[in-house]
Amino acid sequence: MRHPIAIIGAGPGDPELLTVKAHKLLVDADVILHDNLVSDTILDLNTTGERIYVGRKFGDASDQKDRQDRINELLYAHYLKGQKVVRLKSGDPYIYGRAAEEARFLIEKNAEFNVVPGISAAIAAANICNIPITERNHSNAMLICTAHTADYSFEQLNGIAHMLKAGNTISIYMGLKSLHRIIPKLLEVCKDESIPVNAISKVSRDQQTLVTGNLGNIEEKVLATNLQMPVVFIIGATPIQPKNN
Incomplete structure (x- = not known):
């Protein structure tokens, strides 16, 4: 059998x-x-x-x-x-x-x-960290990419960046070692350093780490935190934080 x-x-x-x-x-x-x-x-x-x-x-x-x-x-x-x-x-x-x-x-x-x-890691990270990857009146789509985003043609990257401009979200897998190439290209097209970026390491595990920032400072923050792979990035959405007591 x-x-x-x-x-x-x-x-x-x-x-x-x-x-x-x-x-x-x-x-x-x-x-x-x-x-x-x-x-x-x-x-x-x-x-x-x-x-x-x-x-x-x-x-x-x-x-x-x-x-x-x-x-x-x-x-x-x-x-x-x-x-x-x-x-x-x-x-x-x-x-x-x-x-x-x-x-x-x-x-x-x-x-x-x-x-x-x-x-998948991006879906798990979004839920565990309260990151609304879609939300009424804010975002109606999410694009899943890999680190190869850094090697896309300008036309492809332009389309990805316009999703950010329209308020939609992007998740990038396997991008930790390519962040220095991905972020400058997104900035070049979006021209907006304030777009939120979340880096989540070891999603759902005991060692899970969340680093939040924006296109302008996420590289510096990630380096300072010494994040461990695997890391998924969620760009274009801000985590929902509990109110201060």
Whole structure:
């Protein structure tokens, strides 16, 4: 008997933010192929299955295609053995989780699979830190970007910046090491240093840190705080703060 492969979103790190379905599949898994950013507290929910690390850390120079090919073959090999296989990704599988490559491979192999959504870092950070990424009469859209924003063409960057000008929000993933390139480009187009910026490190974990500022000072504040990866940036919205007693 063969079991469908479960491609699971582990969310930002807190095991209590897993879906009920993800929790059940993870606990019952025989084999777990997991990424670098999946928290130990989530991995430890399964006490009997084999763990196979297939992640990639910042600065890893290994060939991404070779690494993905290895992951695909491992998924298929364990599937053929009749094992309950979980592919565990941080955040959501289809938001920078490369689930598309694995799904297409498995379809080619006629291997059954299911994708289980997870809470992506920007959504988790917005809720935990009370950052209204959409709000009536203020913002009706949010754009999700990666650090590659720094390499976009002017036309693309111009469109992103105009979302900020219109009062909408942007979330940037994997941008900590590229902040010195992203912020100047946004300022060049927006010409407004007062646009709020929030940097959230290790979302939902015990070490979570929030740094708030604006386009004019966020680089300095982030450097002073020595934020640790992973960090997600939410630009264009201000956290709702409790009233002073």
